[in-house]
Amino acid sequence: MTVRTRVAPSPTGDPHVGTAYVALINLCFARKHGGQFILRVEDTDRTRSTQQSEGAILESLRWLGMSWDEGPDIGGPHGPYRQSERGESYQEHVAQLLAQGNAFKCFCTAERLEEMRVAQRAAHQPPHYDGHCLTLTAQEVTEKEIAGIPSVVRLKVPSEGACVFDDVLRGRIEIEWKTVDMQVLLKSDGFPTYHLANVVDDHMMEITHVIRGEEWISSAPKHLLLYRYFGWNPPQLCHLPLLRNPDKSKLSKRKNPTSILYYREQGYPAEALLHFLGSLIDARNDDQALIGHGHSTRERTRLLLEYFSAHCELERISVGGPVFDIPKLRWLSGQWIRRQAPSEFLQSLDEWGYAWPRAISPQQREHVARIAMERIEVLSDFGPLVEFLAEAPDVSRHDMALEKLSEAQVHAGLQGAIEALVPLDGASWNQAAIGEALKKSAASMGFTLKDVVRAFYIAVTGKPTSLPLFDGMEILGKEESLRRFEIALERLH
RNA sequence: GGCGCCAUCGUCUAUCGGUUAGGACAUCGCCCUUUCAAGGCGGAAAGACGGGUUCGAUUCCCGUUGGCGCUGCCA
Secondary structure: OOOEEEEOOOOOOOOEHHHHHHHHHHHHHHHHOOOEEEEOEOOOOOOOOOHHHHHHHHHHHHHOOOOOOEEOOOEOOOOOOEHHHOHHHHHHHHHHHHHHOOEEEEOOOHHHHHHHHHHHHHOOOOOOOOOOOOOOOHHHHHHHHHOOOOOEEEEOOOOOOEEEEEEOOOEEEEEEHHHOOOOEEEOOOOOEOHHHHHHHHHHHOOOOEEEEEHHHHHHHHHHHHHHHHHOOOOOEEEEEOOOEOOOOOEOOOOOOOOEHHHHHHHOOOHHHHHHHHHHHHOHHHOOHHHOOOOOOHHHHHHHHHHHHHHOOOHHHOOOOOOEOOHHHHHHHHHHHHHOOOHHHHHHHHHHHOOOOOOOOOHHHHHHHHHHHHHHOOOHHHHHHHHHHHHOOOOOOOHHHOOOOOOHHHHHHHHHHHHHHHOOOOHHHOOHHHHHHHHHHHHHHOOOOHHHHHHHHHHHHHOOOOOOOHHHHHHHHOHHHHHHHHHHHHHHHO
């Protein structure tokens, strides 16, 4: 039997990093075993699902280099791959359950259910459907339907015994039937709930391994019960740990950026996010030797996926919920950026959508890239860092104050620098010559370059820390550099 | 509250009964150095607690505590 896995996102919001994490494991496991990986859209919540969200999810997964063998965009032998388009199948299966007596119609109103739950909570009982409609006769059901009372279909659950199943990661799990609720399978709008649609589709699509988040453990008995009612063999179940906020709660956008789009917009390379997610799956993927292979994003993500897949073992996934550690991701991002050749970095910037200021000529870009790329961790750090090359800073007298030198000394230092730079001819205006001139000038006044250089940084870049000064001045050119020194000098008066 | 899952440095983890408990991020220090980074070197930092089992437990079992999840006509 060939391995078939799936990821089944619900298009109700921004593409979540947790979806990518689950998708990645499913993809790698399928590839490792020469099987297929399917993308299925679970859009049964008609009030929250959007076309836009679905598009963003697919696009985000593709951005990370993932691809699927069957899905709503490419079709496949078990389509459609969008649950909203599979209504007939659910209706048939619900009819079967009803006919077999494994499910029942329920006409309870939302108000009654709410009252019931409040009462149960007050009595310290677990909130459960109380079976109100379970005893309705066929006659009564028909009457209510004729009267046009809306209904749902609920699952019948054994009252005794326990559901025992094996989880690939956690071993034997036992949950008593009496703790399992009579879950709604078909909503009053005619759409199935997750539980029904999921089981029917997984079976129809011949999924062999259901690898999903831990949050589904509690409802696994319902799913297994459905497989039993239908007479189907259930797939292997593997419940993954949930990604966490730093405070260990389930990763949420209230506490952390969870959208893949956010990380892309911030300029995290796709390969960095992919590498990070991979490292959460298996510690062997947390390997610095992997960084830097490939000459394009496409190739880099492909090689990572290949590596992750080659030794993917579900059993090695550790079950403690990992904190989504953004500092580590940032570091990885910086590593991936830095291991590129400057020309590749330029291309990455371009793909990310960076718009170069006019003042920086195409010929200068590689030089800028070389000095900037080792000082950033994400691409959005780049703009602020090179901004001074395009626009002169507005420095104040206060900015120029130094700890080690008096104002008079700073003044002299700037003056001396100008005098040292003026004689340099245009042809020798490069970082080495500039550095030498500035060092010599400082020495001639009895202090080291280190003593005054902070003032120079502020004069040229507007900030005490920036890109290497001499390089910055070379790129700015002699005229503009001297102009900035002179402005700074004026501000000191 | 009920049910379930989980538990090694701050974080991600290695260890699959015997280790000076290893690595990475973060952090601290030193070196390098025109600032800041990057890079190099080094430091500090962990088996939640209590019982068993065993010659020997981080590792196996039980309990406690803690964290998390589920408890919807959301997934």
